[in-house]
Amino acid sequence: METFLNILISGILLGGIYSLVSIGLNLIFGVVRIVNFAQGEFVMLAMYATYFCTMHLGINPYLAALLVASLMFVFGLAVQRAVLQPLQTEPMMQIFATFGLLILLENSMLAVTRGEAFSLSGAYSSVVINLFGLKASGVRVVVFIAATAIAAALMLFLQRTMPGKAIRAVIQDRQAARLMGINVERAYLLTFALGTALAGIAGALLAPIYTLSPYIGGNFILAAFAVVVLGGLGSVPGAYIGGLIVGLIESFSGYYVDPALKQAIWFVIFVAVLIIKPSGLMGQVGAEEVGLREQS
């Protein structure tokens, strides 16, 4: 029973990691309709930025998260404005552009680090919460709490604020949104920057868990795309719940079936969801097609 509960906890905490990485990607995917291949590299960039802040400037990584997220927000604005907006009428080119960005960021970091692996050392990364024999890594608990808080805050933002409502309107039908006087380009800009800032927070909170390498973004992105499609395009609760589902499936199948097969198992479920419910578990029906109809 203790083992079962430990696996359950590790699955939920892993789900927190997937949710955290996927929420930003889902927002960008759902609103701007860009398959942002570089999202994992944004996370990687934020991890290195956090490493720099912590090891060289002496800032606690959790405080550094705020700084890194702000910087990533500005970076996201710049990328959307300078790279993606000029290609707005060429959706395929936008996808290639994000792929180009992926290669650029990966190789730039390779050039800077020469492939050397870095790790954040510090007492906070070795904190273990032990409750009646059930163990959880402190840094992973923080990630889970952050993912939950971010999902809740983002839902409030989308429900209660005017910019949030504008973003939701663009998710539902960008042409109608434009006719209602919503500045679609500004919604794109805000969404992409927000998605990039969320990658920044994810990177900062994940930095104490992993050994940093320029390729680490790729480790997250495959799962994140699965979470986005599973949860539903543009749906924040979908990304959150989807992350938890993938985390739990991975954890249980890794323990009870075979660690080498766990990815294959959740991809089978991912394909099944695509066939049965293409809009994802919590996505708007038909949302997966909207992006292909109109881009301007």
Added chain:
Amino acid sequence: MKLISISRLTIAAFVICASVSLVCASETLRIGAINPYSGPLALYGDEVARGYEIAIDEANAKGGVVGRKIELVRGDASSPPQGIAAVEKMAGQDDVEVFVGTYISAVSNAASDAALRYSRVYWDTNALAGDLTERGLPNFIRSGPYANSFAEISATATRDLLAPALEKDIKSTKVWIEHEDSIFGTSIAELQKQLLEKMGAQVVGIGAHNYRAIDLTDSILRAKAAGPDVWIETGYVPDGSLLLRTMRDQGFKPAAIMMVATGDTYETFDALGSDFLQGITVVGYPRADQTEVYGPGSAAYLAAYKTKYNREPIAPQSMTAFVGMQMLLEAIAGAGGTDMEKLRATAAKMDKPSSSYATGFGVKFDEKFQNTRAFPTVVQWQAGKVVTVFPKSAAQPQVKLVNLPRQ
């Protein structure tokens, strides 16, 4: 008349220039070093090349080899196609006569194949994949240890080092074998299982994982449930560190931990810290702290490295590369040049006992041209430093095992 003189002068000048360039070409022996010098593995590619450079400096200080100065030419290759391109450029344009390498087995495989088309020897010092020598390529010679050697030493050290330290007989020692799931980790794990079971150890489980996995709690919980005395892991730096962190978080405390091929560099130290690493053993390339009896010249190598690069070696791979280059230069001297057939014939006759070189290697090639006297050693993390502990003749007399069984 004047026209003729000018023509003659031109021809004479051309002949002189050609002769000079021929003389220059024949005077310098150019050795091509194929390694990743850019990209994620550049750190180790550079480190391997440093070992070559120290051996070449040493030889050049004594007048070179077969009366010729030696020059190292670097060929940057992180992938098989780049390896082929580097060989073609270096053999075709740079007058490279023999190749050495390579930190990545897949690159070594492709590059050595390309070198054969130019009838050049490919002298491998650092690639680990077993199939490189199994191919029976007529130009391929490997002077360093390979995957099977790592598996053999990890099994031997479990029996002769860890089990006694745990006050157990090998037959009552329970072992869990964890490995990354590519051919590298899988082939080593399979041989470990075979050897350990032959010795009588109880292999209580084998776990495979993807080295890019985000979470490895399942792998650790499976091993924890099996209750092993010794947990052996073969993989890369990121997955090795993640496994150890998860082990710490989950309170999994096997009496002994042995990492294979990685885990002995500052990258692991940064990830885990001194306290957790205390007592963990690592099967890796021989290090310069071993005894002079086991590795004669290792202290001199370390001094030469520090003088030339003004720092401690980044990784132990460089000393294995250094010794590999020494062996190659001995073979060239014996063959009187770099002719493939003569070099191969000379290598086949090389016969030096173990502990002839700084790494503790001897040299005796089998019929597939794998050096049968090249083995890794075992080090242990002690107070934030790695210290050679096995074989016993390699360990300094004052060195004692620490934290076994792990507290």
